[in-house]
Amino acid sequence: MCAVREPTRAIVQTELGQETISKHIYGHFVEHLGRCIYEGIWVGEESPIPNTRGIRNDVVEALRQLNIPNLRWPGGCFADEYHWKDGLGPKSERKRMINTHWGGGVENNHFGTHEFMDLCEQLNCEPYICGNVGSGTVQEMQEWIEYINFCGSSPMADLRRENGKENPWNLKYFGVGNENWGCGGHMRPEYYADEYRRYQTYVRTYSDAAIFKIACGPNVDDYHWTEILMANASRLMSGLSLHYYVTDKKSFATEFAEDGWFDTLNKALYMEELIVKHAAIMDRYDPQKSVRLIVDEWGTWFAVEAETNPVFLHQQNTLRDALVAGVTLNTFNNHCDRVHMANIAQTVNVLQAMILTHGPKMLVTPTYHVFEMYKVHHDATLLPTYVEAGNYTYGGQSIPKVSISASRNAEGRIHISLCNLHPTEAEDIFCEITGDVQPFCASAQVLTSKEMSAHNTFDHPNLVRPEPYQDVTTEMNGLSLKLPPKSVVVIELNCSH
Ligand code: AHR
Secondary structure: OOOOOOOEEEEEEOOOOOOEOOHHHHEEEOOOOOOOOEOOOEOOOOOOOOEEOOEEHHHHHHHHOOOOOEEEEOOOHHHHHOOHHHHOOOHHHOOOEEEOOOOOEEEOOOOOHHHHHHHHHHHOOEEEEEEOOOOOOHHHHHHHHHHHHOOOOOHHHHHHHHOOOOOOOOOOEEEEOOOOOOOOOOOOHHHHHHHHHHHHHOOOOOOOOOOEEEEOOOEOOOHHHHHHHHHHHHHHOOEEEEEEEEEEEEEEOOOOOHHHHHHHHHHHHHHHHHHHHHHHHHHHHOOOOOOEEEEEEEEEEEEOOOOOOOOOOOOOOEHHHHHHHHHHHHHHHHOOOOEEEEEEEOOEOOOOOOEEEEOOEEEEOHHHHHHHHHHHHOOOEEEOEEEOOOEEEEOOEEEEOEEEEEEEOOOOOEEEEEEEOOOOOOEEEEEEEEOOOEEEEEEEEEEOOOOOOOEOOOOOOOOOOOEEOOOEEEEOOEEEEEEOOOEEEEEEEEEEO
16 A cells, blocks of 8 residues: 655744845846856947947846846956956047956956946946955055045046046945955955955945945855954955855756756755854854845856857856756845845856847846746745755755745735755645735746756747746645646745734
8 A cells, every 4th residue: 555645844934034035135246257248238339239328138128027136247356357447438448458367358348337337227226346456456446436426526526427427326335356365366364354454444435325345255165264354354344255156167057967966956055054154153253243144156157068168157057057046045035134145147148147148149047037036035024934845865965855935025925935956756745824814825936847957048948937836725724735846936925814
């Protein structure tokens, strides 16, 4: 006789919930790297590709659907080589430079501060600029802030006006260097902590709100870096960054078997441990949690696509990337007491992109769809969750089979995002909704496919996209649902009291 398996138990506690999931967790990142900015975003005013002041319309239109909260620029490693004054004035007269870190190509500086701010205005998002500590001066950083934010008359504010912008932009987010333990100067944490203290002094406040200053934080599990920065500079920072990529640089994004699926998701789940351990160090110096953890580079990093420039970091994006995004965003949601902002790398044509372009063609990736499905969590209240699902075991290693997070928005609607990491087994779940509410399912979407490596192509751009999800029924005190294998599901509940 076959034993009937009880459904997995999950709980969403609607009577609890204190922390807000900052919408900035759903931030993005564009760097002067490969075809991200040039081609992917900037095509120039003369391009036959439809554009607004040089910025491609199709890409802006697609990104607007994601309600992007913030955009980080100009790097990445490029940030510590970038001299912002080179990107001002008539384009034909702008100084050229060599993009030494990313292939040695000529950077014509056609996409500078004004163009980036225009992009942010078109996307209706906050700009997040990363300044140059590695090869730039304190004066250069000070003047950039004055150029962007000062409303009175001053050398930099007047220069901005000469370049056609009367009013300041009111920049809120500023990073003081990028990866200064590596491409940003190979500094020791003690040295960078002192440099941070000095540079940030001149990141002046010119508007009502102080600038949110982000210090360069650790590389992955460099807990010593976090310790030294918190001990020596935490009083002077609003955020400390963390960079962690899920890497398998020897394999293509689309060519993998179950071992590649398991390994990638296992690495994605490691984000949880990194946040917990870095946050524990931060807690010792900052129990009030006034310094926020800013995961301003994360995502998958696979081998570049065949016949593409090896330093352009161009990779395809499959259902596996969608699961990485779903699991990672659930992790950030669940740690929103410390994680305030995150920026997936990178928006177009580079690493775990939302969008791929080829000449005038454009497609959105499975990762894009996860960001669209999860936007319901922006600025919502995190609801504590619990899931008793068993493990997914492969090759003698085990990881949790199901990932979950939930929130309640300002209108009182509850959203639950669930990922089934198992590539072949569906998961029956009974999800108890606690609290004095009677839930009913208003709508639900699922992102899945038959193949682990399913992806969108320019010939078939809609192979992987969300579909209405039917396998959910409302019961007295919860929901019964069947999560398909390798899927991301987002459920919206209306609740009556
Ligand atoms: O996102 C690509 C690169 O990865 C960034 O330039 C750098 O900061 C990181 O090492």
